Amino acid sequence: MLAIFVGVLCATEAFTAPVFGKTNFVFGFGFTFILLYCGLEIFFDRRSFVKDIASMKRYKYLLYDLVTKDLKTKYRRSALGVLWSVLNPLLMMLVLTAVFSQIIRVDVPGGFALFYLTGYIMFNFVSEASNFALYTITSAAPLIKKVFIPKFVFPLEKCIFSFVNMLFSLIAFVFVFSFFAITGKVTPSVTMLMFPLPMLYLFVFCFGLCLVLATLVVFFRDIGHIWGILLTVWMYASPIIYPVDLLPDWLRMLMNFNPLYHYIDYFRCVMVYGTVPSLRENILCILFSLSMLLFGIVVFRKKQDSFVLHI
Amino acid sequence: MDTVIDIKNVSMRFNMPREKIDNMKEFFIKFLKRQLDYEEFVALSDISLEVKRGEVVGIVGLNGSGKSTLLKIISGILSPSEGSCEVKGTISPLIELGAGFDFELTTRENIFLNGSVLGFERAFIKEKYDEILDFAELRAFENVAIKNFSSGMIARLGFAIATLVKPDILIVDEILAVGDYLFQQKCEQRIADMMSGGTTVLIVSHAIEQIQRLCTRVVWLEGGRVRMIGDTLEVCNKYLAPNE
Ligand SMILES: Nc1ncnc2c1ncn2[C@@H]1O[C@H](COP(=O)(O)OP(=O)(O)O)[C@@H](O)[C@H]1O
Ligand SMILES: [Mg+2]
Numbered sequence: 001m002l003a004i005f006v007g008v009l010c011a012t013e014a015f016t017a018p019v020f021g022k023t024n025f026v027f028g029f030g031f032t033f034i035l036l037y038c039g040l041e042i043f044f045d046r047r048s049f050v051k052d053i054a055s056m057k058r059y060k061y062l063l064y065d066l067v068t069k070d071l072k073t074k075y076r077r078s079a080l081g082v083l084w085s086v087l088n089p090l091l092m093m094l095v096l097t098a099v100f101s102q103i104i105r106v107d108v109p110g111g112f113a114l115f116y117l118t119g120y121i122m123f124n125f126v127s128e129a130s131n132f133a134l135y136t137i138t139s140a141a142p143l144i145k146k147v148f149i150p151k152f153v154f155p156l157e158k159c160i161f162s163f164v165n166m167l168f169s170l171i172a173f174v175f176v177f178s179f180f181a182i183t184g185k186v187t188p189s190v191t192m193l194m195f196p197l198p199m200l201y202l203f204v205f206c207f208g209l210c211l212v213l214a215t216l217v218v219f220f221r222d223i224g225h226i227w228g229i230l231l232t233v234w235m236y237a238s239p240i241i242y243p244v245d246l247l248p249d250w251l252r253m254l255m256n257f258n259p260l261y262h263y264i265d266y267f268r269c270v271m272v273y274g275t276v277p278s279l280r281e282n283i284l285c286i287l288f289s290l291s292m293l294l295f296g297i298v299v300f301r302k303k304q305d306s307f308v309l310h311i
Numbered sequence: 312m313d314t315v316i317d318i319k320n321v322s323m324r325f326n327m328p329r330e331k332i333d334n335m336k337e338f339f340i341k342f343l344k345r346q347l348d349y350e351e352f353v354a355l356s357d358i359s360l361e362v363k364r365g366e367v368v369g370i371v372g373l374n375g376s377g378k379s380t381l382l383k384i385i386s387g388i389l390s391p392s393e394g395s396c397e398v399k400g401t402i403s404p405l406i407e408l409g410a411g412f413d414f415e416l417t418t419r420e421n422i423f424l425n426g427s428v429l430g431f432e433r434a435f436i437k438e439k440y441d442e443i444l445d446f447a448e449l450r451a452f453e454n455v456a457i458k459n460f461s462s463g464m465i466a467r468l469g470f471a472i473a474t475l476v477k478p479d480i481l482i483v484d485e486i487l488a489v490g491d492y493l494f495q496q497k498c499e500q501r502i503a504d505m506m507s508g509g510t511t512v513l514i515v516s517h518a519i520e521q522i523q524r525l526c527t528r529v530v531w532l533e534g535g536r537v538r539m540i541g542d543t544l545e546v547c548n549k550y551l552a553p554n555e
Contacts (some may be wrong), residue, residue, distance in 0.1 A: 061427035146410035147428060148387040222334040305390040309326060 026257070031287045038294035045301070052301070055150045062149070066157040071164060085168035086175075089124070093117045093176065100241060108243045110186050110272045113176055118268045119240035121169050122198075123260065126206050127231050129162035133210035134217050134224050141311040151304050152297075155210040163203055170195075173271070189274030198266040204289040205259060211296030215303050218310050238264060259288040314399075315480060315511050316362040316385060321394035323355040323380055323535075354380045355535045358394070364479075367512045369526035369543065371519070371550050376532040378515045382406055382482050385513065400479025400511075405486050408469025414458040418449055418468065421457055425472050439475050446497070447471040463490045474501055481505055483514045499525075519547055 042049050075082055093116055101112040108115040136154035143149055180186045216223045238260040244252055255261050262285050269275045277285075355377045362368055370378050383389045384396050386404035411428035412421050422443055426436035436443075444450045447467040457465060467490055474481075481502065490498065502525075506512055516522055522529060522543065529546040531539040539546050 055430075058430040059427070061433050062430070065424060065427045143411050143428065145388070146407035147404070149428065220335045220338065222336075308389060 027284075027287075031291055034291040034295055035287075038291075038298045041298045041302075042294070049301070052150060052152075059150055059153055063153055063157055063160070066153070067160050067164070070157070070161045074165075082168055082171075085165050086172045089117060089120055089169045089172045090175070092120060093172070096241060106242060106246070111180060114173075114180060114186065114272045115243070115268065116241060117173055117176055118271055119238070119264045121166060121173060122202060122264045122267055123235055123238060123240055124169070125162055125166040125202065126209070126260065127235070128165065129159045129206050130210055130213055130227065130231070132158035132162060133214050134227060135214075136210075137214045137218050137307055138221075138311050144308055144311065151307060152211065152300060155214045155300075156207060159203065159207045159210055162206075163199075166199065177271075186272065187274070191270040191274050191276055194270040194276070195267070198263055198270065198285070201266070201285045201289045202263045205263070205292045208289070208292030208294070208296030211300040215300050215307075218303070218307050234258075234260065240264065259285075259292070262288065313364055314361050315364050316360070316399075316513075317395075317397045318358055318360040318381075318385070319395050321355060321358045321381075321384060321391045321396055322353065323377070323384060323389065324392045325352045325354055326350075353535055355384075355391075358532075358535075358537055360530060360537070360540070362511060362513070364511055365506075365509050366528060367506055367514070367526045369522040369529040370513065370515045370532060371517075371522060371529060371547070372532035372538075377535040378532055379406065379484055381532070382484050382513065382515065385480075386482055398480065401476070402480045402482060403473055403476065403478035404482040404484075405470065405473050406482060406484045408466050408473060408486055412457060412465065412469070415456055417454045417456055418444075418452050419454060421468070422472060425469070429473065431475065435475075443468075443471045443475070446501075448494075463494070466490055467494055470498055474505075477505055477508055477510060479510060481510050481512045483512065483516075485515050485517065519551060523547055 080087070093113055096116050097113045100106045100116070106112060133155040136158055137144070137151060140149075140151070140154045144151060177186065177188070181188055213223065213227060237255075238258055239255070244255055244261070244265075247255065262281060266277050266281060266285060269277050358381065370381065372378050380389065382404065383406060384391050385398060386402050386406065387398075388404070388406070409421075409425060411425055413424060416424065422440065423433070423436055427433070444453060447464075447470070449464065449468060452460070452464070457468070460468075466486065470486065470490075483502065486498075499521075502512065506525075512525075514522065514525060526543050528541065529543045529550075530537060531546050531550050539549060
């Protein structure tokens with residue numbers, strides 16, 4: 001068993017070396033290990049796994065209902081409605097642009113405003129979805145104790161809800177981009193049509209993350225507080241307010257292991273710079289998303305039966 | 312006849328930590344001090360039961376004897392600590408009616424909400440909408456928030472939605488006690504209709520008369536164990552007069 005494992009690892013190693021370059025060693029091992037482990041876990045439990053997938057279809061209306069309920073609460077009950085989702089990133093952008101392009105003078109191609117906005121939109125989705133997802137299982141306790149419901153519905157619902165919010169905040173991007181396009185600082189490009197791709201990658205990654213968080217919180221309630229701090233650290237560790245070019249070499253190397261860096265960079269490339277990320281970047285993004293998703297699924301499924309005893 | 316519910320050596324233990332540990336600091340301190348022992352509560356121990364298609368099985372027992380726990384295991388809400396429980400076919404569990412009801416919402420909205428909680432198709436609920444209102448006798452209250460309802464009215468609504476489809480297995484937990492006697496008759500009629508259509512039924516009830524009238528077989532639980540299992544009349548007589 002172990003021999004097969006090491007064998008597969010080495011084989012992937014040789015195979016992936018040209019793709020991942022310098023960092024290939026860690027990536028090769030990391031991804032193979034996670035994917036193999038999760039793959040085996042799911043394989044040995046495939047019967048109930050298939051059952052879970054089948055139940056997804058049956059509960060799509062529940063998912064739909066929960067998302068619409070959240071959207072209604074968010075957008076109907078506040079006077080400014082959708083406007084807040086647009087205004088929020090705009091205001092943040094104005095403040096930070098003032099600071100970073102005038103005072104500290106960070107120079108990025110396309111201007112700081114668009115640079116920041118793209119990073120903010122992506123990061124905000126992860127931050128919002130994960131913060132919501134933390135307490136989904138514990139707050140669904142009344143339902144989980146009374147009827148049979150596939151429990152992943154609850155974190156998934158929050159991810160979809162936050163995803164819709166992210167789509168609304170894209171309106172802010174369109175405004176700002178149009179402004180800069182008119183003044184001639186940027187030119188629209190066909191690559192912008194690729195915007196759903198990085199968002200999809202990020203969504204899959206984020207769903208996996210939310211599954212892990214929702215599981216942890218059931219057993220340790222104070223993960224909620226710790227996560228807030230981790231998110232702040234993660235934000236500063238991601239190139240949202242600074243470009244990676246400013247970092248020393250060793251930090252740029254480390255940055256490679258931050259999945260958010262890849263997603264944000266992907267998004268910026270297609271939205272602002274008009275370039276299409278390389279095959280390597282695509283493979284990396286897919287591997288990050290897939291590993292996180294499978295890891296989340298495995299953790300969640302291992303523990304979901306005992307949720308009801310702890311909530 | 313084929314077996315639709317196959318329960319093999321099922322035990323259910325609830326871990327009740329002496330004090331509730333829900334943060335990591337306490338967890339680690341307790342873990343280091345090896346104080347992580349739980350007060351184990353055995354709600355069910357070593358239950359085995361086979362139910363054949365079309366049977367109507369009654370479950371009797373005093374409060375806390377594990378009847379609801381057993382039904383929850385069968386319907387998949389709880390998974391057993393030990394043993395296996397295999398179920399063939401669709402289940403309608405009438406254990407807690409109106410799960411997911413939002414008391415701020417109207418009858419109409421709650422019908423759709425509860426429908427999706429139970430996993431019904433949207434179109435199906437639309438089609439049966441009038442039937443639900445009529446059965447629950449709540450047409451006059453269609454657009455009233457259910458927080459103003461009496462518990463009987465809420466139970467009626469919950470029952471009407473939960474029994475929309477004819478399942479392979481129907482699970483009824485003490486819910487026939489709610490509602491007025493007219494509604495009870497209506498509920499019983501609906502359950503009888505399902506039975507004659509071949510549905511397998513499990514009933515928990517404290518009304519022994521009802522058990523005797525409906526059931527083909529009775530299980531008597533005591534302190535989480537099967538005390539007796541067998542012919543309705545025999546078990547009921549013994550249950551009512553254990554010392555004779
Ligand atoms: N989630 C739970 N956590 C701890 N104990 C429980 C839980 N659910 C049930 N019990 C205990 O299991 C026992 C059996 O409960 P139950 O099945 O509801 O009894 P019955 O329905 O026969 O009255 C009770 O003593 C109850 O306190
Ligand atoms: Mg009970």
